[in-house]
Amino acid sequence: GAVxxxxxxxxxxxSGTSVKIECRSLDFQATTMFWYRQFPKQSLMLMATSxxxxxxxxxxxxxxxxxxxxxxxxxxxxxxxxxxxxxDSSFYICSATPGLAGGPFSETQYFGPGTRLLVL
Amino acid sequence: xxxxxxxxxxxATEGAIVQINCTYQTSGFNGLFWYQQHAGxxxxxxxxxxxxxxxxxxxxxxxxxxSKGYSYLLLKExxxxxxxxxxxxxxxxxxxxxxxIIFGKGxxxxxxx
Numbered sequence: 309g310a311v312x313x314x315x316x317x318x319x320x321x322x323s324g325t326s327v328k329i330e331c332r333s334l335d336f337q338a339t340t341m342f343w344y345r346q347f348p349k350q351s352l353m354l355m356a357t358s359x360x361x362x363x364x365x366x367x368x369x370x371x372x373x374x375x376x377x378x379x380x381x382x383x384x385x386x387x388x389x390x391x392x393x394x395x396d397s398s399f400y401i402c403s404a405t406p407g408l409a410g411g412p413f414s415e416t417q418y419f420g421p422g423t424r425l426l427v428l
Numbered sequence: 429x430x431x432x433x434x435x436x437x438x439x440a441t442e443g444a445i446v447q448i449n450c451t452y453q454t455s456g457f458n459g460l461f462w463y464q465q466h467a468g469x470x471x472x473x474x475x476x477x478x479x480x481x482x483x484x485x486x487x488x489x490x491x492x493x494x495s496k497g498y499s500y501l502l503l504k505e506x507x508x509x510x511x512x513x514x515x516x517x518x519x520x521x522x523x524x525x526x527x528x529i530i531f532g533k534g535x536x537x538x539x540x541x
Contacts (some may be wrong), residue, residue, distance in 0.1 A: 342528065350513055351533040401470050419470040
């Protein structure tokens with residue numbers, strides 16, 4: 309089946325630094341990638357939709373200047389948490405879907421393994 | 429707004445059957461997913477319902493009623509490894525760029541021996 313990777317899987321950083329998380333689709337081209345955040349014992353909260361070659365669409369309440377998303381190619385999207393603070397500590401998960409935006413979805417959304425961020 | 433409700437926690441016994449309910453009120457509906465998520469891991473796909481009715485896949489079945497905004501996930505012959513969170517998620521959006529999945533808070537299922 310399709311594989312989505314994330315790097316790094318774990319990151320610990322000091323408050324005020326920026327952290328970049330990569331999401332790659334390894335064996336398919338992903339027109340659309342999604343970034344989620346999950347706090348302990350909470351469900352996944354969609355942060356933004358990343359479309360290749362265009363600006364990301366952010367969900368209400370998510371600061372686009374703090375969470376920078378770049379989807380420069382059909383296999384890579386990056387999420388940069390700028391000036392990270394302890395409250396940004398969370399589990400960040402990306403997912404990717406192949407094919408055209410708005411096309412058949414069904415079960416073709418593949419999740420990455422997640423990145424656990426701890427900001428000290 | 430988007431609202432997806434499911435019980436926070438459930439407990440069942442190994443070998444038994446459990447039904448996890450999900451109700452939703454969303455702007456747009458293009459299908460309902462169920463995912464399983466073990467602690468510290470990413471979700472894994474279980475089922476996807478677009479039409480009303482029951483979809484059976486091995487020990488897991490998923491039911492959808494679009495008119496009632498209701499779905500359930502049925503797990504049979506429970507095994508200890510089924511202890512996990514089960515996430516109900518709805519695909520919403522009416523235009524290509526709005527296509528996305530909204531997750532419920534998840535139901536933590538505890539299996540007792």
